[in-house]
Amino acid sequence: MAIAGAGPAGASLAIALARAGARVTLFEKDAEPRLKACGEGILPHGVRALAEVAGGLPDGARVRGLRFVAGGMSVVADFPEGFGLVVRRDRLHAWLRERAAATPGVDLRLATRYAPCGESFTVGADGLRSQFHRRLPARAPVVRRVGLSTHFGGVEGIEDRVEVFFHEAGEIYLAPCGGGEALVAALFHQDRFHRNGLVRLLRAIPELRERTATAEQTTPMLAAAPLGLQVPKVVDDRLLLIGDAAGAPDPITGDGLAIAFASVAPAVTAIASGDLAEYQRVRGAIGRTAERLGRLLIGLGRFQGRGARALLRRPGLVPTLLDVAVARRPLGAATLLRAFL
Numbered sequence: 001m002a003i004a005g006a007g008p009a010g011a012s013l014a015i016a017l018a019r020a021g022a023r024v025t026l027f028e029k030d031a032e033p034r035l036k037a038c039g040e041g042i043l044p045h046g047v048r049a050l051a052e053v054a055g056g057l058p059d060g061a062r063v064r065g066l067r068f069v070a071g072g073m074s075v076v077a078d079f080p081e082g083f084g085l086v087v088r089r090d091r092l093h094a095w096l097r098e099r100a101a102a103t104p105g106v107d108l109r110l111a112t113r114y115a116p117c118g119e120s121f122t123v124g125a126d127g128l129r130s131q132f133h134r135r136l137p138a139r140a141p142v143v144r145r146v147g148l149s150t151h152f153g154g155v156e157g158i159e160d161r162v163e164v165f166f167h168e169a170g171e172i173y174l175a176p177c178g179g180g181e182a183l184v185a186a187l188f189h190q191d192r193f194h195r196n197g198l199v200r201l202l203r204a205i206p207e208l209r210e211r212t213a214t215a216e217q218t219t220p221m222l223a224a225a226p227l228g229l230q231v232p233k234v235v236d237d238r239l240l241l242i243g244d245a246a247g248a249p250d251p252i253t254g255d256g257l258a259i260a261f262a263s264v265a266p267a268v269t270a271i272a273s274g275d276l277a278e279y280q281r282v283r284g285a286i287g288r289t290a291e292r293l294g295r296l297l298i299g300l301g302r303f304q305g306r307g308a309r310a311l312l313r314r315p316g317l318v319p320t321l322l323d324v325a326v327a328r329r330p331l332g333a334a335t336l337l338r339a340f341l
């Protein structure tokens, strides 16, 4: 069996399939693990799934919840259980690829693009621009957004929570990622995007201006666009898509990596049993909830962040939103939130 792509989805699936007795050739076009534009936070259900699949966790910063800030107001909401993990993407890729290469049954081929060569089954784990979208078409989101990310050393006041600042230009994220570094990421609507947008936002928000006054950028600024992707059909004859190749919510949900890791067990079951329709059902449901949550959160940032400020004025709603985000509660059951909207 072949897996195209040794990112988080492909590498973790290779480990799980090989442990279940399959022989897997894992193709990765890059020679070395690379950074990628990302908020780098894995939500608690993703951390649990990763630990189960990989038999451990990479080094990173454990976070206990989120701090939302809008227009000078802030609310803290901790995860109802477990912890989140922030890991630099190059380190996450290195760790997962080492584990995959050390798993009997996995043949990891770095610096090798996937090309079909008559294998019995293929998994597309090659990300947002998957080559398999020629066969299983993908739809870009209606709302066009752009993401930026980098790292800084010396940001003051970094604690064990991911901080989300809502601003009329977009959202900015601050998180510890280990070794005294902070991940700094921003998401913008395309029409408000500017190449220096992240640094401008750091200067525009008084709290961030003070906390980053002497901070130094330690990695290049990386960008990704458009954000989000819908892939209605994720299986076909002897083909299954996983991770971003199977669809991605807007990164405002912080859910892409958790979805990738949580899809591994259903994918292994489907491949072993041949019941690909069940994987289509499960992956479709996960994707729809994340997609709706994404639309809802993007809505909060609109109207000069008035939605976000209104939410923070009702702090009881924030844990409800977090329950949805960490997959404890379906979005339809969040009645309070629906009433608010």
Ligand SMILES: Cc1cc2nc3c(=O)[nH]c(=O)nc-3n(C[C@H](O)[C@H](O)[C@H](O)COP(=O)(O)OP(=O)(O)OC[C@H]3O[C@@H](n4cnc5c(N)ncnc54)[C@H](O)[C@@H]3O)c2cc1C
Pocket (backbone or CB within 6 Å): 004, 005, 006, 007, 008, 009, 010, 027, 028, 029, 030, 036, 037, 038, 039, 040, 041, 042, 043, 112, 113, 114, 125, 126, 127, 128, 131, 146, 147, 148, 149, 185, 224, 227, 242, 243, 244, 245, 248, 251, 254, 255, 256, 257, 258, 260
């Ligand atoms: C700005 C931004 C912020 C984000 N923030 C978060 C966050 O905070 N938390 C979160 O959970 N998610 C976040 N995400 C989403 C997260 O980055 C993705 O969901 C995640 O990377 C998906 O992993 P993947 O393995 O499916 O794809 P990728 O990480 O894209 O990996 C695909 C792999 O396939 C390889 N590849 C591609 N084509 C080929 C080929 N032809 N042959 C061989 N190899 C190939 C690539 O080199 C790569 O290694 C964010 C995304 C963006 C854009």
